[in-house]
Amino acid sequence: TQLLEQSPQFLSIQEGENLTVYCNSSSVFSSLQWYRQEPGEGPVLLVTVVTGGEVKKLKRLTFQFGDARKDSSLHITAAQPGDTGLYLCAGESNDYKLSFGAGTTVTVRA
Amino acid sequence: GAVVSQHPSRVICKSGTSVKIECRSLDFQATTMFWYRQFPKQSLMLMATSNEGSKATYEQGVEKDKFLINHASLTLSTLTVTSAHPEDSSFYICSASGGGRSNYGYTFGSGTRLTVV
Numbered sequence: 729t730q731l732l733e734q735s736p737q738f739l740s741i742q743e744g745e746n747l748t749v750y751c752n753s754s755s756v757f758s759s760l761q762w763y764r765q766e767p768g769e770g771p772v773l774l775v776t777v778v779t780g781g782e783v784k785k786l787k788r789l790t791f792q793f794g795d796a797r798k799d800s801s802l803h804i805t806a807a808q809p810g811d812t813g814l815y816l817c818a819g820e821s822n823d824y825k826l827s828f829g830a831g832t833t834v835t836v837r838a
Numbered sequence: 839g840a841v842v843s844q845h846p847s848r849v850i851c852k853s854g855t856s857v858k859i860e861c862r863s864l865d866f867q868a869t870t871m872f873w874y875r876q877f878p879k880q881s882l883m884l885m886a887t888s889n890e891g892s893k894a895t896y897e898q899g900v901e902k903d904k905f906l907i908n909h910a911s912l913t914l915s916t917l918t919v920t921s922a923h924p925e926d927s928s929f930y931i932c933s934a935s936g937g938g939r940s941n942y943g944y945t946f947g948s949g950t951r952l953t954v955v
Contacts, residue, residue: 770946
């Protein structure tokens with residue numbers, strides 16, 4: 729299993745502020761996926777990035793895949809309390825397996 | 839969209855008994871299913887990968903005789919925790935893929951909270 733380092737582990741911000749979560753690895757992945765997980769639930773896919781340098785936007789969320797396909801970032805603009813949750817990055821390897829980062833717990837205070 | 843149903847959502851069992859967890863793909867054929875476990879405040883750790891009609895492939899450190907996986911059809915995979923002990927208490931999550939590539943997506947079940955007393 730390839731190692732993905734996710735940072736920060738915890739993030740607490742005020743409503744309206746911006747935040748960025750990072751996901752880094754020394755390995756190259758076929759794709760990188762970002763998930764959000766609520767307590768007691770399975771992860772829900774937010775986005776998949778495949779091409780090096782790719783940028784995808786999902787409303788106030790911006791996802792970027794590094795040129796070398798080893799790292800990614802998730803940026804949330806004007807965070808809202810509804811954005812609170814556990815954000816997980818996962819790298820997909822050539823054998824179709826997903827390696828998950830440790831997760832970032834985001835808390836947005838009203 | 840693709841839906842994966844996982845049951846039960848919660849189960850409490852006595853030490854030494856076995857527990858079966860089911861994972862069903864409701865609207866697509868899951869050629870590959872993955873089983874994960876997640877401890878509190880930690881990320882998902884892959885336990886095993888199963889392809890329909892084949893034996894499961896277990897990750898290093900996962901006991902195949904303790905965690906029995908069956909993937910007899912394209913829509914159903916089961917994980918049986920045999921002779922469960924308190925240290926097996928965890929959140930177990932399945933994931934199903936229709937084509938083994940992210941283009942087909944990896945859809946996760948809602949998880950099963952296992953508590954062994």
